[in-house]
Amino acid sequence: xxxxSVDQVILDVLAEEHHHLTAQQVYEHIRERMPAVNPxxxxxxxxxxxSEGKISVSDMGQGxxxxxxxxxxxxxxxxxxxxxxxxxxxxxLVGQFFAQVEKQLEFQVLTNHLIxxxxxxxxxxx
Numbered sequence: 001x002x003x004x005s006v007d008q009v010i011l012d013v014l015a016e017e018h019h020h021l022t023a024q025q026v027y028e029h030i031r032e033r034m035p036a037v038n039p040x041x042x043x044x045x046x047x048x049x050x051s052e053g054k055i056s057v058s059d060m061g062q063g064x065x066x067x068x069x070x071x072x073x074x075x076x077x078x079x080x081x082x083x084x085x086x087x088x089x090x091x092x093l094v095g096q097f098f099a100q101v102e103k104q105l106e107f108q109v110l111t112n113h114l115i116x117x118x119x120x121x122x123x124x125x126x
Contacts, residue, residue: 074095
C-alpha cells in the first residue's frame, strides 16, 4: 500500500522523536509542518499505520494511548509504576517467551507489544 504524505510525515515525526507520543502530540508536531492538516486526518492515519504494522499503539499506564515507530524493529517495555521510567526490552528476549507460550500452551500470541509494569531498580533502592 502506498504511504500518503500525512502518513510519511507521521512516520518521520515518530522516528525523529524516539519516544512515545500521544495522538495530540503527533498532531502538534505535524501542524508545524502541515498547518492546514485536520486532527481527524491524523487520527485516521495513526489507525491505518498501526493496522499496517508500521507503528505500535500502547497504553503505558499514563492515561492516554501512545504511538511509537517500529522502524528500528520490534521491542517491548518495562514501565516503573513509581517514577514512570520506561525501559526498552529487545524483541529477541520476549520473542523466546512468546514461542514457549505458543508451544507449551498451544496458544497463538497475536500481540506485537508487551508491556510489564513494576518497580525499577532505582525506586526499589529508595
